[in-house]
Each structure stands twice: as structure tokens, then as C-alpha cells.
Amino acid sequence: MKILNTEKEDYHVHSLNYSDGLSTIDEIARFAGEIGMKKIVICDHSQAALDHNKYMKKSYRGIAARWKNVFNDVEILFGVEADLLNEKGDVCMHIGGVEGDFIILSYHAGVYTGDKTRVTEGFINAMNRYSKQINIIGHVCLDLGEVQAKKVILEANKHKIPLELNAKYFFKYPDIWDVLLKNADRIYVNSDAHTLYELKEFRKKVFDRLKKEGYLKT
Numbered sequence: 649m650k651i652l653n654t655e656k657e658d659y660h661v662h663s664l665n666y667s668d669g670l671s672t673i674d675e676i677a678r679f680a681g682e683i684g685m686k687k688i689v690i691c692d693h694s695q696a697a698l699d700h701n702k703y704m705k706k707s708y709r710g711i712a713a714r715w716k717n718v719f720n721d722v723e724i725l726f727g728v729e730a731d732l733l734n735e736k737g738d739v740c741m742h743i744g745g746v747e748g749d750f751i752i753l754s755y756h757a758g759v760y761t762g763d764k765t766r767v768t769e770g771f772i773n774a775m776n777r778y779s780k781q782i783n784i785i786g787h788v789c790l791d792l793g794e795v796q797a798k799k800v801i802l803e804a805n806k807h808k809i810p811l812e813l814n815a816k817y818f819f820k821y822p823d824i825w826d827v828l829l830k831n832a833d834r835i836y837v838n839s840d841a842h843t844l845y846e847l848k849e850f851r852k853k854v855f856d857r858l859k860k861e862g863y864l865k866t
């Protein structure tokens with residue numbers, strides 16, 4: 649098992665501009681520099697999730713391309729936390745018609761609700777169809793339980809797709825991640841931050857714990 653990112657990189661941060669984060673892209677970029685980070689992927693919820701949650705309509709996503717980080721040298725990328733839509737593996741990977749440059753595929757009950765076996769089938773079909781576009785599989789340990797999560801993890805390994813160790817849920821539900829740490833070939837540790845506090849604290853706590861448990865060299 650290899651952890652692909654360092655503490656200075658976070659690939660899953662939500663913003664106020666495009667979904668349910670509480671800070672703007674400007675605030676996130678500036679703060680990331682202040683805490684010594686080097687790379688942030690603004691990975692907001694897909695249009696399917698925005699519609700399901702009835703979030704108010706935000707600025708046209710295409711203008712994100714015009715945004716420039718004028719504060720520091722933190723690299724900012726615009727991704728989408730794509731949604732699994734059914735067991736066939738259909739995926740919504742856009743916001744307002746604009747696809748992300750980085751895709752995390754997640755399951756959010758409500759956007760699509762299936763039993764664990766069907767959701768697993770959906771993830772496997774999605775990976776077979778979109779392995780080139782999917783950069784990370786999101787918080788499956790949270791959604792699927794050990795038995796089904798393991799199936800998704802092994803399929804992701806086959807496609808060389810990394811999986812997410814989601815720092816937010818790592819602390820809420822500490823016992824569900826063993827299946828990931830034991831079986832995944834490639835892991836990203838992401839905060840899934842919706843606030844600046846989460847961006848700073850959650851990821852750091854997970855990295856500290858991984859070091860303590862011998863998963864990372866100190």
C-alpha cells in the first residue's frame with residue numbers, strides 16, 4: 649500500500665462558490681498558503697448532488713478557469729466530486745455542464761439510493777467504463793461496509809485507481825478503514841473539508857496517526 653499524497657496536498661476540498669463549502673476559493677487558496685500547503689483540488693459536488701440537495705444556483709462553473717491564485721504559489725485545480733447514479737455505472741461528473749479536471753467518484757445516498765450490493769455493482773461498472781477519467785474512488789468504506797467495500801477496493805486496484813482515506817469520516821468512524829489500509833494498493837488522504845478548520849486539522853490528525861501506526865515514515 650502506498651500513500652500518494654503528502655500532508656501538503658489535499659485533493660478533496662469543497663467551496664462556497666460551487667457547492668456546500670463555507671469558504672470561497674480565494675479564502676481557501678490564501679489559507680492553504682498560510683498553513684504551508686502546496687496543492688489543493690477544489691472538488692465540489694456534481695450537478696446531480698446539487699440538484700438533489702436543492703442548492704441555490706451558483707456562478708457558471710466555466711468562469712473558474714479565469715480564477716488565478718494571486719496570494720501564493722499553492723497550485724489550485726478544479727475537480728468534481730462525481731456521483732454514481734445507478735448500478736449500470738452511470739456517473740455525473742460535471743457542474744453546470746463543465747467537467748472537472750480531476751474526478752473523485754463517490755456514492756451519496758439520496759442522489760442515488762441502492763442496497764450495498766447494487767452500489768458495489770455500480771462502482772465496478774463505472775470503473776470499467778470510466779477508468780481513464782476517475783482519479784480517485786471516494787469514501788467507500790463509509791458507504792458500503794467491509795465486505796462490499798473490499799470488492800470495490802480490489803477492482804480499483806485492478807484499474808490502478810487510488811482510493812480515498814477520508815479524513816473527515818476517519819475520525820467520525822475510526823473502525824471502518826482497516827479494510828482500506830489492508831487492501832488498497834494506492835491511497836490518497838483527503839480532508840473532504842467544508843471549512844478552513846477541517847482543511848487544517850483533519851488531514852493533519854490522520855497523517856499523525858498513520859505515522860504512529862507505521863504506515864508512513866516519520
Ligand SMILES: [Zn+2]
Binds near residue numbers: 662667668693842
Ligand atoms: Zn458536501
Ligand SMILES: [Zn+2]
Binds near residue numbers: 786
Ligand atoms: Zn462525498
